[in-house]
Structures are given as C-alpha cells and as structure tokens.
Amino acid sequence: MGKTSNRQVRRIIVSGYYGFNNSGDEAVLKSILNALHAEGEAHGITIEPVVLSADPAWTTKMYGVEAVPRMSPSVLLREIRRCDGLISGGGSLLQDATGWKTIPYYTGVLSLAQMLGKPTFIYSQGVGPVNRGWLFAPIRRVMNKSKYISVRDAESAALLGRIGVAQERVEIVPDPVMGLPLPAGADEVSTKPPSGDALPVVGVSLRHWRKDGADLERAASALAALAKRRAVRFRFLPFHMPDDAATSQIVIDKMRMLGLGESSAELASPGDDPQQMLLEVSRCDMMFGMRLHALIYAANQRVPLIGLSYDPKINQFLNRLGLTPIGTTEQLDPVQFAASADSLLSDLEGWRTRHGEAIDRLKRESQRPAQQIAALLSQTMKR
Structure with a gap:
C-alpha cells in the first residue's frame, strides 16, 4: 500500500x-x-x-x-x-x-x-x-x-x-448508469433538438433476439404505424457494435418498404464512448428501447421512454419508474404502439413531471x- x-x-x-x-x-x-x-x-x-x-x-x-x-x-x-x-x-x-x-x-x-x-x-x-x-x-x-x-x-x-x-x-x-453524467461541457449548451418546425426525434434501440426475426418485423410495423400517424425523425442508436447497427439497418429497410410518409429514419454513429451515446440519447424527444441501457440512458436524461421487453430485467427497470412494457419480442400491437407513442410525444413535459421524482431517487441511490x-x-x- x-x-x-x-x-x-x-x-x-x-x-x-x-x-x-x-x-x-x-x-x-x-x-x-x-x-x-x-x-x-x-x-x-x-x-x-x-x-x-x-x-x-x-x-x-x-x-x-x-x-x-x-x-x-x-x-x-x-x-x-x-x-x-x-x-x-x-x-x-x-x-x-x-x-x-x-x-x-x-x-x-x-x-x-x-x-x-x-x-x-x-x-x-x-x-x-x-x-x-x-x-x-x-x-x-x-x-x-x-x-x-x-x-x-x-x-x-x-x-x-x-x-x-x-x-x-x-x-x-439502481443500475450504476443512472449516475452517469454527460461528457464535459455538454451540459453547458442545450442538448435537446431545436423547437419550432423540426420533427420530434424518436430514438430507437433494438437488438437481434428471435432467430426468425419476427420480433424485428413487429418492431418495423409498429414504427411504420407511428410514422403514418405523425411525422417524426427516427434515430437508431446501436448500443452493441456491429450487431445492433446491422439489426437497425434491417428494421429501417423494412420500415421504408412499409412506407414512412413524411417521416425519416437514420442510423447514428456515436462511437465507442458511452458518454457520447448518453449525449445522443439526451438529444431525443422520446426513446423506444429494447436494450436495457438505452432505457436507463433515457431515464438518466429524463427522455420519455417506451420499453419493449425481451428479458425480465426490462420489466424490472420499467417497474421502478412506474411503467410497463408496450409489448414483448413475442407480441407487439402496431396500432397500440403508435397511439401510445403519439400520446407521449404530445405530452413530454407531463411524462417528466409524473416520473421525475422516481428518476431523481434512482440517480441519488x-x-x-x-x-x-x-x-x-x-x-x-x-x-
């Protein structure tokens, strides 16, 4: 010593x-x-x-x-x-x-x-x-x-x-990531997308789970249903490279085949630094996450979130925020998802008010x- x-x-x-x-x-x-x-x-x-x-x-x-x-x-x-x-x-x-x-x-x-x-x-x-x-x-x-x-x-x-x-x-x-700060200097400027006529940014984090890819088909259908309901900018965030990037591209291609209307879809490349990924998440208006840490990143930055469950740990984390999954890798209703996401995007501040106390507690603990x-x-x- x-x-x-x-x-x-x-x-x-x-x-x-x-x-x-x-x-x-x-x-x-x-x-x-x-x-x-x-x-x-x-x-x-x-x-x-x-x-x-x-x-x-x-x-x-x-x-x-x-x-x-x-x-x-x-x-x-x-x-x-x-x-x-x-x-x-x-x-x-x-x-x-x-x-x-x-x-x-x-x-x-x-x-x-x-x-x-x-x-x-x-x-x-x-x-x-x-x-x-x-x-x-x-x-x-x-x-x-x-x-x-x-x-x-x-x-x-x-x-x-x-x-x-x-x-x-x-x-x-709580998970340690609830305490992760943004990279140095990032909190000195606004991390949220500019207001006005810019489309709301919907972060998406998916992983390959079912061998037959049926879960990805369902996710693509759900996201395309939201795109037809209102114009948004989907930003896919790959948490595990290179697998998640390939998975995201598959879903983006399926969404385009189904039709995106006035919406758009893109794949982010935040690099290796987890704090840079946290910054990417902070710039979203809403997160649709299958990866546990995509949901934790969103909660960390008070970004309203919707979770898709593939493992009990997803349900357990959502529970601590007073939430439940929108669906699972076995079942996801596109109409229900689109309605829920649309409602959430229309009341972002209300979501933060309802869940802010739970988030603050998790960050402290x-x-x-x-x-x-x-x-x-x-x-x-x-x-």
Missing part, C-alpha cells in the same frame, strides 16, 4: 463484461469508475482500479485506467495477489440465459480472490435468470463470502434469498455501492 498526494491507495480489481464494445456495459464501467473516484476522495483514499477486459489496450485508452486480460489465469492470479480487493459488477453477470459458462467464470474470479484472502464486493448486479440448478451453489458460496452485496432490483435479491443468501446482507440499488465500498476500504486502513 503506497501513498499518492498524501492519500493511501487501494488497488481494486473490477470484474465485468468489459472490452466487448457494448455501450451499455461500457457505461456501467464508466459509471463505476466515476463513482469510485468521487467516493474515494470523499473518504480520504485513492482507489486505483484495475479492469479485467477483453481488450485491455482499448479500455486503458478509453478510461485512463490500468486494464489486463480477463481470460488469462496467470494474469488473474498475479493481479489478485497484488490487489486490496475485487469488485464484481455491474450488469447481468450471474445468469445462464446467454450460456452456462458465464456464471462459472464470474464466480470463479470471485472465488480466486476469496481464496487469496481479498475482500470482494458485489456492485449493483442483476442476478438471474438461472435455469440450471447446479449453478446455485457457486453463486451462494461467493455471495456469502463477499464483504458487500448490492443488486439492481428486488427480483435479484429475492432469487439470492431463495438460494440461501441472507436477505439482510443484500442491498437493492446509484452512488450507494461506491459509498459503501469506499467506507469499508477506509475503515480497513484505520485498523
């Missing part, structure tokens, strides 16, 4: 789905790094993060922090031995919907840190779905040995309770895990 500017340094590994060019997960990382820096300062310590990344060079360039390969056993062992603790999260790390290997990897990293006597912290994770019963044991083991546990929704906490994690040890907090972790690290040093 060293000193920098008379502050004691704590070297903390951050484990998550980082370096994969997914804007949502990169926003999680950026939000965690920001919060750790601020709370470390508030507690009189310097928290020095080391990120486990699929692309360490890119992560270091993007965030100015040390990053190392996430899949190298020798690197993991070396870095954990050198660290003062390990953070796992945020994001949906402990789930098997995307395959059975995800949970063994993240619990394995936690187990290694715990075996080496390092404190571990669970940072605003979404837990589940877990459909393979044999995966409950490793989750229970690493959770019960962690110094601090926070999850991003009540459903995650309930699942941990069912598999044997004491509920009083689990704190429910998003800092809670970093506050708790910094406090625990500073207490450790005082002993």
